Amino acid sequence: MSVRELDTTTVTALVEDAVAAPSMHNAQPWRFRFLRGDSTFQVYSDLERAMPRADPTTRGLHLGCAAALFNLRVAAAHAGWAPDTELLPDPADPRLLAVVRLSSPALPGNGLAEDLAPLYPAIRRRRTSRHPFSDEAIPPAIKDALSAAALLEGARLAFPDIWHVHTLLDLVHDAEGRDAMDAAASEELRHWTRVDTGAAETAGDGVPAYAFGPRKRHGRAPVRDFAGRRPVPGRETAAFENAPQLAILGTVDDRPRDWLLAGQAMERVLLEATLDGLATSLTSQALEWPELRWTVRDPRSAMGFIQMVLRLGYGPAGPGTPRRPVHEVLDIE
DSSP states (O other): OOOOOOOHHHHHHHHHHHTTSOOGGGOOOEEEEEEGGGTEEEEEEOGGGOOTTTOTTSHHHHHHHHHHHHHHHHHHHHTTBOOEEEESOOTTOTTEEEEEEOOSBOOTTOHHHHHHGGGTTHHHHOOBOOSOOOSOOOOHHHHHHHHHHHHHTTOEEEOOOHHHHHHHHHHHHHHHHHHHHOHHHHHHHHHTEEOSHHHHHHOSSSEEGGGSOOEEEEOOOOOOOTTTTSOOTTOOEEEOOSSOEEEEEEESSOSHHHHHHHHHHHHHHHHHHHHTTOEEEEEOGGGGSHHHHHHHSOTTSSOOEEEEEEEEESSOOOOOOOOOOGGGTEEEO
């Protein structure tokens, strides 16, 4: 694509790509400000969309905002600009998560832009799939490429051994039981799900019923059931995989900067996986309980803090979920 002037149409298009990112319960907890004079995007967290019960530290919120930040970088590179990104630029305003300066067109041979731009086709193709995956093993070469993708963003992606997968699945099961008995957790989940047909068709956020996927008849795949005990007319049941292929994404430390690195790494991995023909979903249930999150990690690993568990495999990509209109999340000055 040739470089275009950063007019309102171009800026809007870049943010439309950015907000295709995943976020916890599809809350879309981000805001963008574009400063014309500096050709700079500012990426803010929207704390009104935080989840006090499931995400009291806003770690998950940071991951989602960082995924949108990564999409913005990819879209800018695709449009011909070299995005210069700075995380947490203002200690006095922790809501300002990053600034992205598009100060000059990307030149041929610019490694950064050339590295990001090929990921662009996956932005709109990436979906969260809550459907069964096949038992086909992911080739080692693809696993290595996904691990390398995470390293590029300052995080690590590992594929746990069988014993560790079983531990992860037990922890998810434990978390699901805790959630079911926690009134605050159940109410928060209901707030971000759209079961009624009218709400599912018109809402700009949350998880609509058509994206719940089938109810699990049996199998151990860690797929959150957003319906809970509520009936969903016409929803099918299905057998999920008993040996899901999981990956854990982590960082050495566990501060807001680490969360932003992890969120960008998560989205790079998801986009790479999409280009490789994989279906993906995210699993954070066990990470939402502090006493369980610590036991998710492999004690033999240098990965100090697990930020996300990914489920990967071959299967349906899943439907797209709604997005808020860009004018609700973008200010241009």
